[in-house]
Amino acid sequence: MGSSLRSFIKDVRGAKTLADERATITKQSAKIRTKLRDDHLPHDKRRLNIQKLLYLYILGEKTHFGQVESINLIASDDFVDKRLGYLAATLLLDGSEDLLTLLTNMLNNDLHHPNKYAVSLALTSLGFLSSPELARDLYPDVENIIKNSKDPFLLKKALQCAAKLIFKDTSLLEIFNIEDITEILCNHSICTHGVLLGVTKILQSILAIGLNREKNDDEGDIDYKNDILSPLSLLLRDFLTRLENLNSKNIEPGYDVQGICDPFLQCEMLYTLKLYFQVGELMDSNSVLDYKDNFCDLLTRIATNTDCTKNSGQAILYETVKTIFSLNLNQPLRVLGVNILAKFLAGKDNNTKYVSLNTLLKVVPQEPTAVQRHRKFISHCLQDSDISIRMRALELSFAILDDSNLVEIINELMKFLAEQDEESKDSVVYTIDHLIDTFDTYVVKDENWKLDVFLNVLKLVGPFINYEKINDILIIINNTAQLSDKSDFLQKLLTISLDGKSAEISDDNIGWQLVLIWCIGEYGGLISSGNTKSNTEVVNESSITDYLLNLQECYTTTNHKIINYILTTSLKLSVKFHDPKNIEKLRQLILHYADSTDLLLQMKSNQYEIFFNQPISTRKIILETMPKFEKITEKQNNVKNISKNLISSGPADLLSDLLNDDSKTDIKPPKSGNVKPLDLLEEIFGEKKNTNDPPKSKENEGSVNLPLPVSADSDVILPPDVPKIHDSTSLNVYASLLSADSGSAHIELFFQAKSPVFDLQIFCAVPRAQKLTMGQLYPSSTIKANQICKQSLKISGSGKMKLRIKLDFHLSGSSSAINEQFDHKFEKTL
Amino acid sequence: MTQLKYLILVSRQGKIRLKKWYTAMSASEKAKIAKDLTPTILARKPKMCNIIEYSDHKVVYKRYASLFFIVGVTPDIDNELLTLEIIHRFVETMDTYFGNVCELDIIFNFNKVYDILNEMIMCDGSIAESSRKEVLHHVTVMDTMESNDNLERVLS
Numbered sequence: 001m002g003s004s005l006r007s008f009i010k011d012v013r014g015a016k017t018l019a020d021e022r023a024t025i026t027k028q029s030a031k032i033r034t035k036l037r038d039d040h041l042p043h044d045k046r047r048l049n050i051q052k053l054l055y056l057y058i059l060g061e062k063t064h065f066g067q068v069e070s071i072n073l074i075a076s077d078d079f080v081d082k083r084l085g086y087l088a089a090t091l092l093l094d095g096s097e098d099l100l101t102l103l104t105n106m107l108n109n110d111l112h113h114p115n116k117y118a119v120s121l122a123l124t125s126l127g128f129l130s131s132p133e134l135a136r137d138l139y140p141d142v143e144n145i146i147k148n149s150k151d152p153f154l155l156k157k158a159l160q161c162a163a164k165l166i167f168k169d170t171s172l173l174e175i176f177n178i179e180d181i182t183e184i185l186c187n188h189s190i191c192t193h194g195v196l197l198g199v200t201k202i203l204q205s206i207l208a209i210g211l212n213r214e215k216n217d218d219e220g221d222i223d224y225k226n227d228i229l230s231p232l233s234l235l236l237r238d239f240l241t242r243l244e245n246l247n248s249k250n251i252e253p254g255y256d257v258q259g260i261c262d263p264f265l266q267c268e269m270l271y272t273l274k275l276y277f278q279v280g281e282l283m284d285s286n287s288v289l290d291y292k293d294n295f296c297d298l299l300t301r302i303a304t305n306t307d308c309t310k311n312s313g314q315a316i317l318y319e320t321v322k323t324i325f326s327l328n329l330n331q332p333l334r335v336l337g338v339n340i341l342a343k344f345l346a347g348k349d350n351n352t353k354y355v356s357l358n359t360l361l362k363v364v365p366q367e368p369t370a371v372q373r374h375r376k377f378i379s380h381c382l383q384d385s386d387i388s389i390r391m392r393a394l395e396l397s398f399a400i401l402d403d404s405n406l407v408e409i410i411n412e413l414m415k416f417l418a419e420q421d422e423e424s425k426d427s428v429v430y431t432i433d434h435l436i437d438t439f440d441t442y443v444v445k446d447e448n449w450k451l452d453v454f455l456n457v458l459k460l461v462g463p464f465i466n467y468e469k470i471n472d473i474l475i476i477i478n479n480t481a482q483l484s485d486k487s488d489f490l491q492k493l494l495t496i497s498l499d500g501k502s503a504e505i506s507d508d509n510i511g512w513q514l515v516l517i518w519c520i521g522e523y524g525g526l527i528s529s530g531n532t533k534s535n536t537e538v539v540n541e542s543s544i545t546d547y548l549l550n551l552q553e554c555y556t557t558t559n560h561k562i563i564n565y566i567l568t569t570s571l572k573l574s575v576k577f578h579d580p581k582n583i584e585k586l587r588q589l590i591l592h593y594a595d596s597t598d599l600l601l602q603m604k605s606n607q608y609e610i611f612f613n614q615p616i617s618t619r620k621i622i623l624e625t626m627p628k629f630e631k632i633t634e635k636q637n638n639v640k641n642i643s644k645n646l647i648s649s650g651p652a653d654l655l656s657d658l659l660n661d662d663s664k665t666d667i668k669p670p671k672s673g674n675v676k677p678l679d680l681l682e683e684i685f686g687e688k689k690n691t692n693d694p695p696k697s698k699e700n701e702g703s704v705n706l707p708l709p710v711s712a713d714s715d716v717i718l719p720p721d722v723p724k725i726h727d728s729t730s731l732n733v734y735a736s737l738l739s740a741d742s743g744s745a746h747i748e749l750f751f752q753a754k755s756p757v758f759d760l761q762i763f764c765a766v767p768r769a770q771k772l773t774m775g776q777l778y779p780s781s782t783i784k785a786n787q788i789c790k791q792s793l794k795i796s797g798s799g800k801m802k803l804r805i806k807l808d809f810h811l812s813g814s815s816s817a818i819n820e821q822f823d824h825k826f827e828k829t830l
Numbered sequence: 831m832t833q834l835k836y837l838i839l840v841s842r843q844g845k846i847r848l849k850k851w852y853t854a855m856s857a858s859e860k861a862k863i864a865k866d867l868t869p870t871i872l873a874r875k876p877k878m879c880n881i882i883e884y885s886d887h888k889v890v891y892k893r894y895a896s897l898f899f900i901v902g903v904t905p906d907i908d909n910e911l912l913t914l915e916i917i918h919r920f921v922e923t924m925d926t927y928f929g930n931v932c933e934l935d936i937i938f939n940f941n942k943v944y945d946i947l948n949e950m951i952m953c954d955g956s957i958a959e960s961s962r963k964e965v966l967h968h969v970t971v972m973d974t975m976e977s978n979d980n981l982e983r984v985l986s
Contacts, residue, residue, distance in 0.1 A: 009938055080976040087944055117972050127953035156958060164953040194959045201956055254961045257915060264960040267912050271831035315911035350879035355910055386878045816886045
């Protein structure tokens with residue numbers, strides 16, 4: 001094994017097996033460790049070993065043993081050591097480590113170093129590694145560079161660094177001097193693009209603090225609006241002109257990207273201006289809002305003048321659109337924004353399509369009609385070869401769907417479904433889900449067409465539809481008003497299944513089969529009685545009976561669900577068919593399972609057999625056509641609950657809420673109406689009431705795992721005089737000690753959300769001598785603003801009562817989890 | 831605005847060639863990201879879009895020859911199209927520095943690559959310099975200073 005870095009890398013790369021590679025790495029790692037421990041190691045050897053260590057870092061190996069060594073390297077007088085030392089420190093150290101304190105002094109020295117590159121290294125590293133302590137200690141040194149340096153190279157780095165430091169320790173705002181920035185902007189000789197980038201960064205940092213400050217209602221020592229925002233707004237005009245110049249500039253070789261002048265700077269400036277107006281609006285500051293019209297004009301010019309054929313131009317346009325919608329600017333601008341996005345969709349580049357669809361999805365609520373106008377392009381994306389584009393186009397299609405375009409969009413979705421395969425199952429499931437919702441929400445006059453849609457759905461993607469959705473489809477079929485539509489539907493199903501020798505319908509299309517079997521049971525009578533314009537040669541009692549028998553044979557061991565459906569259908573047909581031969585066949589079919597090893601089938605078979613022997617008049621009552629299902633939708637339920645919350649108060653409501661919650665767990669109970677036949681059945685069989693109608697039994701099973709967001713709309717009430725133990729930006733926490741005696745205590749925690757909180761998870765810890773039992777979070781882990789949820793804790797053991805509580809949750813609009821932790825001591829001792 | 835979370839360079843064989851983290855994350859989180867993303871991105875077809883959603887953020891990637899440049903970006907803040915430009919600018923700059931850069935240049939000179947990168951992107955993944963010339967100028971000046979150091983040592 002050689003000793004240079006190059007040969008080390010070669011050895012690792014040359015290893016023939018993983019084990020070889022491992023051995024080489026372990027050996028080198030041990031060697032580096034020993035070498036670095038040697039205090040008398042010459043500088044060049046030390047550097048070599050740190051370089052090797054960095055290679056180990058890239059490989060994902062442990063490198064902690066080199067951390068102190070890399071810091072020591074920074075202290076060297078040689079630039080070559082310093083450069084490597086800083087590089088190693090920024091890679092190997094984490095912002096949280098105590099080692100950072102070791103760094104403070106060195107950074108401090110280097111920030112005043114005569115060599116500007118040493119200063120620059122220190123600034124870069126401080127930017128990467130800054131902790132609040134480092135920020136406080138070293139900000140004056142950075143500020144010093146901003147004030148005094150005339151070197152754009154140092155200036156840009158100092159500005160970037162200061163932006164980060166101010167963000168780390170917001171109290172630095174008090175000493176930040178805006179005039180420094182004004183001076184830099186006035187001095188043309190130092191105002192390079194790099195420096196301007198730095199200026200935008202520092203402004204972004206300060207403005208972001210303003211945005212957060214107001215949200216947190218933080219009582220800082222500074223009057224943000226008057227002391228910070230007003231002087232800051234003096235820069236606005238300058239910024240607007242600069243951006244305008246930059247955007248209209250033709251070619252500046254060093255900064256040109258595909259004919260666009262410095263898209264990086266343009267985007268940063270746009271973002272900064274956006275923050276300006278967000279803060280201005282939040283604080284109602286006229287000094288900012290006075291410029292709003294100018295800004296709108298500028299955005300219009302950028303939107304019209306920027307070349308939209310190249311990615312660099314598209315990046316600027318995209319930033320412009322984001323700005324328009326996040327500030328919710330005037331309608332013409334919003335329409336312009338939507339049109340830009342539509343242009344993206346029309347292009348060939350998948351990345352622009354992706355961002356366009358994503359953004360359109362977000363802006364549909366703001367500008368629905370403008371988005372609808374571009375339906376053609378959206379539908380076109382449904383055919384894209386990239387699944388992520390297709391999926392977004394699909395979401396967007398449903399988002400813009402309304403009465404006016406329902407038929408067109410659904411027809412396009414049918415085309416889309418026709419092209420899906422096993423791999424894109426997710427998008428199929430999504431489509432079916434939303435299709436069903438759509439038909440629940442919108443009234444479709446042409447119900448015949450609606451059923452045709454489902455016929456197509458089943459034909460195309462029947463194998464991928466899960467049972468729950470099949471039930472929803474059955475409900476929709478059942479609830480169709482015209483009997484003739486339903487029998488037409490069955491007629492079409494049967495014709496395809498019987499006539500085409502099932503060529504179109506594969507054996508694994510369980511969805512199709514289930515719907516067909518159910519429909520035969522329900523509407524088979526209509527067909528056989530010749531009420532319809534049926535092709536009696538193909539579809540008649542005998543052929544249907546044979547078909548059922550065939551199916552039964554085909555699935556007898558593979559799919560008991562289908563067999564269950566077949567049994568019930570056979571029973572139903574017993575009162576609808578006329579030919580005794582066929583009825584007898586059906587009876588035999590049922591009997592066939594009398595000794596089935598599947599308990600459910602066996603039971604069903606036996607029960608149906610008894611049933612078969614009842615006089616036909618009794619059977620007819622029980623086997624009447626299904627009544628209309630009333631599907632209680634989530635929406636109605638929620639509305640009811642919300643309005644209820646507004647008026648309800650007092651402990652009595654807790655109970656009703658509890659009940660209310662219960663009824664919510666089975667959201668779609670198809671129980672109404674079929675009470676009568678059910679009762680009868682129950683009299684006959686006593687138990688097993690679910691088996692007689694398949695959709696119902698399935699519905700009940702299905703409701704258990706319906707993926708409904710159970711929101712916290714029950715209201716837990718905060719008892720009076722409960723002490724607050726924690727107050728953060730998003731939550732208040734109260735604790736009430738219900739009882740505490742001889743070794744056990746009962747505590748209730750109340751969490752009050754200031755803004756909606758999602759997925760709240762509570763972790764509690766107690767001292768070692770105690771044991772903690774946590775109850776369930778009531779009513780749910782999602783809390784609306786100002787609502788409360790409750791968590792009960794039981795502690796047993798002895799000693800002082802101390803709690804450490806950790807909270808994990810999400811806020812609306814942000815996908816990253818928030819953690820909060822705090823301790824609380826109770827006065828009582830167990 | 832640019833607020834990159836990380837930059838990872840991965841070879842077509844799935845080997846990590848360079849990595850730089852701009853946000854504080856635990857070692858296990860970092861390992862998980864690298865482990866999850868590599869196969870996902872390697873498996874993507876050339877015509878697919880270069881933006882994917884991963885965990886709580888988005889990932890923008892771009893393939894140059896045998897190397898994948900993978901960048902984690904902050905949702906709603908970063909501009910994905912601009913991120914692609916940043917990657918491109920980085921590649922261009924390396925290309926000029928090394929003279930027709932290839933994967934091997936990056937493997938053997940990773941510290942130079944870091945030097946270039948650190949001139950371009952600072953702090954929490956924000957772009958600090960948009961000019962390629964400017965970046966290269968300062969990197970080369972620093973290189974000369976290093977060799978001068980060495981020279982002095984030999985002479986003394």
